[in-house]
Amino acid sequence: MSLKFENIRKTFTEENGNEFVVLDDISFDVNDGEFVSIMGPSGCGKSTFLNMLAGILPVDSGEIWYQGSAVSPADLPSAYIFQESRVLNWRTVGENIKFALKAQGIPEAEHEERITSTLEMVGLENERDNYPLRLSGGMRQRVGIARALSVDPSILLMDEPFSSLDELTARQLREDVLELWQETDKTIIFVTHDVSEAVFLSDRVFFFDTRGQIFNRAEITHERPREPDDPELLETEAELMETFFDHMTAIQ
Amino acid sequence: MSAKSITSLDRLTDVTARSILVNISQRVRKQIHQIVLPLLGMIVLWQLAAMYVSDPMTLPTPMATFEQTYLLATTPDFRGLTALDHLRYTFVRAIVVSVIALSIATVFGVLMTTNKSFEEGLSNVLPFAMTVPTVVIILLSMIWFNFGERAVIFATVIAATPFGIINMWQGAKDIDVDLITMAHSFDASTAMVWRHIYIPHLLPYLFGSYRYILGMVWKIVILAEVFGIENGFGAMFRYYFQMGELVVMLGYLMLFVAVVLIIEYAVLKPLEEYLFRWRG
């Protein structure tokens, strides 16, 4: 029970002054080194949830526990990988990683070593002095991943990181992320729209609904390594989708 | 193995060298097509028109004009100044004014993006400032500052700055907010956000704005110099206009055009390409 969320709630104020609830009451926990996914319809608050964990948005109420003590999001050793790569186009690949290292206050002496090793991990060791606009979409996304890995977080937050890539590139990157995850024992919280992506990657999947609650917690027990088009996985996907649609019609 | 790798390396550098050469010759050819040929065409047309008019007082030939330019640049006039000296006066004024205008524009442009009421107030009032004609600003400024150097500077700054502000504001407006959130997720300090995001983002606009401001300022300075100052291109244009010396005016004009185009195409544009090579 290393990471635990209790009754997390978040509301936004609309232009006209009305309050609306995005996340009502979210509670779940994540084990060390676990790969969990969050799924839900568009606008249900998945990105909002990750943004709160990353300290970009304040939490309204609720508690976060990490390694047995209550913490604020700022204290979580996490790093964020975004849907769009969000790299600085005017800095080289290496300098982009340096940006994160400096921001996190990591000693200058370690920068060199960390930049080289993380670029190797994502297979971009030859692009270090290249500018991002000269890279393909998949490579830019890898820069974003390397940047997050470079600060050596225990928790990786990923918000639909592959949804803007073509399917072939996305498959390759999924394999790579799984490999990195297994090598490094990191905890990953992964947001996605895509049920087959969630089933292929995760140990557990949490389903958010439009009322801001979790309505399904699914354990994916299939053996690893998994094959993307394995019929057993497809069957699990179909079951999950059915529960999902049943619930959506039920709460209408 | 070493011998082999050396030869292949040789070949590699050879290939890159050759591709650079090809590149250069392509560029030269392109520039001949886009710059040299059209310029020659203009001169030929001018020559034909001058031959048709056949009155040097109405339209001197290009050769006569260029000779005049050369003479003006090398011999002192009745004030003991050559055309190049006058050029220097105009040039220094233009640089001073454009730098002042750019600084004001940058401050206001950024203020407008970071502060909503500032934005609303200025964006509705600036268009009015922009409809004030340059001549009116110049004439008033001449009266207020007693027909001197300061009048020229003041008038030009007032005339150009509102345009500069709007230009900077439009640049600052489309900064990518996602990058700012990214920076926050890594706990970057405000100083880092400015250094790595705001400034690099604004720099191309700053550069573009500067070119844009300078392009206007040249001409405004000259217009201001026409009204009551003793040196600089504008003053000389007026003087030779009153003397009825069209050839001399055209001689001055050619020098001016040459200098502006050289600064634009041989200095600012290459510098911009070099500074912003990250744009792929």
Next chain:
Amino acid sequence: MSTYDLAGGSPRQRIVTAIFNPTILTLIGFLVIWEIAAMSFSPRDLPGLVQLAELTFTVVSGGDRYYFPEHAWITFQRIGIAFVITMVIGVTVGIAMGYGVIERYMTTPVMVVLTFPSVVWAFIAVMWFGLTTYLVMVFVIVVIVAPYVIVNVWKGAESIDHDLLEMADAFDASTAMKWRHIYIPFLMPFLFSSGRLAIALSWKLSLVAEIFGASSGIGYVINIYYEAVRADMIIAWSVPIMLLMFGIERVLKRVENNYFEWRPELDDVTSEVQSG
């Protein structure tokens, strides 16, 4: 009371919000600065707001030594004639450049002509044509403004989406249909903004040309007052047309924004320039 109440609320509250509107505040700030500055100048150099209003009224109602309606009318005629000629030339050449044929060869000449200061054209025109009623002014405006219109229209012609043209060809659309549904919609915003730019520049340039090359018109009168060192009269003569031009500009801008809503990226189409 929450901020939310302020937006709607009672009439009194609405008045309060209206006054604290940033635009109004900026305007008031400007007028206050003017008034304070005016106190330390002689009224001939910088009149106070009340004096200025009186002066302007005298000028507009024809009470000044020079008869304003007559001079304003001749200036408008010059601007109008020049505008029509400029647009015809600018649009024709601009479209021709956008279709590639002469673009390569026209860029440099246009750039060269754009560097000429307006006074130089005014001087040359006076030397060629002497003092005239229309010719010098119209010539100067056309020669200076047409290149801007050309560049603007040319950008518009370049913005045309060639994929859409291919689509039209795939459906065997006629040339007329392509013009009506593709070329014109793409060109329209640029034509419109060129027109706006042309009006804004023309009236400023007409003053420069009139100062040196006319014996009538607003610029002519302004120059007389300049030689008499009467800043107050210069301001009083320029304020009425400035207000008018500002009004026209705003209306056109409003129309443009409504009309071309489907292309939000066009915000930066008008590259505004100051004449000089």
